[in-house]
Amino acid sequence: QKEVEQDPGPLSVPEGAIVSLNCTYSNSAFQYFMWYRQYSRKGPELLMYTYSSGNKEDGRFTAQVDKSSKYISLFIRDSQPSDSATYLCAMPGNTPLVFGKGTRLSVIA
Amino acid sequence: DTGVSQNPRHKITKRGQNVTFRCDPISEHNRLYWYRQTLGQGPEFLTYFQNEAQLEKSRLLSDRFSAERPKGSFSTLEIQRTEQGDSAMYLCASSFNNEQFFGPGTRLTVL
Numbered sequence: 001q002k003e004v005e006q007d008p009g010p011l012s013v014p015e016g017a018i019v020s021l022n023c024t025y026s027n028s029a030f031q032y033f034m035w036y037r038q039y040s041r042k043g044p045e046l047l048m049y050t051y052s053s054g055n056k057e058d059g060r061f062t063a064q065v066d067k068s069s070k071y072i073s074l075f076i077r078d079s080q081p082s083d084s085a086t087y088l089c090a091m092p093g094n095t096p097l098v099f100g101k102g103t104r105l106s107v108i109a
Numbered sequence: 110d111t112g113v114s115q116n117p118r119h120k121i122t123k124r125g126q127n128v129t130f131r132c133d134p135i136s137e138h139n140r141l142y143w144y145r146q147t148l149g150q151g152p153e154f155l156t157y158f159q160n161e162a163q164l165e166k167s168r169l170l171s172d173r174f175s176a177e178r179p180k181g182s183f184s185t186l187e188i189q190r191t192e193q194g195d196s197a198m199y200l201c202a203s204s205f206n207n208e209q210f211f212g213p214g215t216r217l218t219v220l
Contacts, residue, residue, distance in 0.1 A: 008149065032207050043113075043200055043211035044152065088151050092207055096142060096165065099151030 003027050006089055006100025015109050019076040023089035023100045026070065030091040030098075033065050035074045038086045038102065047087075048074065079107045111135060113212035115201050121218045122191055129187045130215045134203030141184050142209060143176055144200040145169065152200050158184060191219045 006023045036044035048063040050056045056063045064073040086102040114133045144152035156166045160181040178184040202209040
């Protein structure tokens with residue numbers, strides 16, 4: 001079992017939809033959780049960074065962490081075509097990040 | 110632009126040749142990381158530096174790969190005797206704390 005599991009999609013939604021992206025992890029030592037957005041042929045861009053269980057909101061984006069279930073989510077409200085990208089969850093191992101495979105999202109206008 | 114920069118952005122080489130990539134981190138970031146990403150996968154850790162010290166190397170980093178960060182600023186990643194399986198995006202990231210910021214990557218194609 002990989003340390004971080006993420007459904008690779010692809011996920012296709014209409015503009016304005018609420019998007020839910022999820023990851024599960026196996027290592028209970030993970031304390032920090034990150035979401036990166038990666039546009040095609042670009043480097044990953046840090047989107048959200050959370051430490052504790054619960055929700056963290058930033059504009060249209062909400063990150064949710066459930067440490068008891070080892071489950072994290074990223075919600076995108078009022079999705080836009082510009083949100084079309086691959087979304088990667090990541091967790092610091094000792095120091096390097098351990099990434100999920102990424103979920104490819106397409107928002108259709 | 111004060112972000113992480115990488116050069117070259119693209120490299121096409123023939124099998125067996127040596128290639129070298131450069132990464133310039135965000136200034137004052139003491140940690141620098143190298144990752145490799147293949148199509149449909151998340152980035153996979155290769156190695157990282159704290160200042161000029163190379164603190165960890167992944168088992169993915171075969172003896173054909175070497176990385177340096179001589180003055181604790183920019184870093185180079187060299188691949189000797191390239192193989193077709195080395196074709197990938199090579200990503201550099203830097204950090205001061207837990208938040209890692211990535212460069213645009215160097216896309217390597219080995220023919």
